Amino acid sequence: MAVREILQSDDPGLRERAREVAPGEDVSELCEDLMHTMRHGARAAIGLAAPQLGILKRVFVMAEKLAGGRAKVYYCINPEIRSRRGIARMREGCLSFAEDEFVVVDRAAEVELAYTDIQGADIVRKFRGLLAVCAQHEIDHLDGKLMSDHGAVERRGDDYQ
Numbered sequence: 001m002a003v004r005e006i007l008q009s010d011d012p013g014l015r016e017r018a019r020e021v022a023p024g025e026d027v028s029e030l031c032e033d034l035m036h037t038m039r040h041g042a043r044a045a046i047g048l049a050a051p052q053l054g055i056l057k058r059v060f061v062m063a064e065k066l067a068g069g070r071a072k073v074y075y076c077i078n079p080e081i082r083s084r085r086g087i088a089r090m091r092e093g094c095l096s097f098a099e100d101e102f103v104v105v106d107r108a109a110e111v112e113l114a115y116t117d118i119q120g121a122d123i124v125r126k127f128r129g130l131l132a133v134c135a136q137h138e139i140d141h142l143d144g145k146l147m148s149d150h151g152a153v154e155r156r157g158d159d160y161q
Contacts, residue, residue, distance in 0.1 A: 001029075001036040004053045006095050009146055011054075014096060018049075018056045018142040021077050021116075027059055031075045031118050034061045038095070045095050047134040049141035052096050060138035064131055074125075075118035079139055082124065084108030090133050092147050098155075105150040107136045 007014055021027055030050060038048040038061060047062035058078045063071040086109030091102045111132045114124045127135050137147065147153075 001032045003040050004033055004037050006037065006041070006048075006052050007054055009094075009096050009148065011096075013054055013056075014051055014141070014146060015144045016051065016056055017144045018051050018058045020058050027057060027077060028118055030055060030057065030059055031061060031077075034059065035063070035073060035075075038063070041095060043095070043099055045093075046130070047138045048095060049138045051141050051144070058142045060135075060142065062131060062134045062138065074131075076113065076115040076135070076138070077117070079113055079115040079135070079142070081108075081111050081136070081139065082114050083112040085110040088129065088133055090130070092133070092137060092150075094137070094147050096141075096146070097148075097153065100156045101153050102156060103147045103151045103153055105133075105137075105147060107133050111135055 034048050038045050047060060049060040050057045060076050062074050065071055087106055088109035089106050092105050093102045109132060110126060110128045112126050113135055117123050
């Protein structure tokens, strides 16, 4: 496991569409590096996509905080949103942007996501709220889109909470 450099928003590599992971292709090391980079980076995050590390593969990770300081980790390989419901308006940040930058984005409040996990199992799972928003944000990265494509980037002021 390695902590890798995260590409910043002006890097043209973030505008490229990631390729599908081939059946049987081992991306376990990539998944672990994504998780390790996200957890041990300079700031808190709940999701990170392979293109943010300069790797054009359709892979992202996200972590859900559980009681007692534990986390449930989702390794999502070749993810596809099957359905969307509702609307959630959230202030989104991104590890590929400055820490004080955000965009207010309207996304689905619930998504049904189909993906392959790190063990190779095909999964279909519903995510709601913050995890639904995170999954959509990370899939945008896989499609070469950034949060700034959804609206103007704003900066948090001293009054931000």
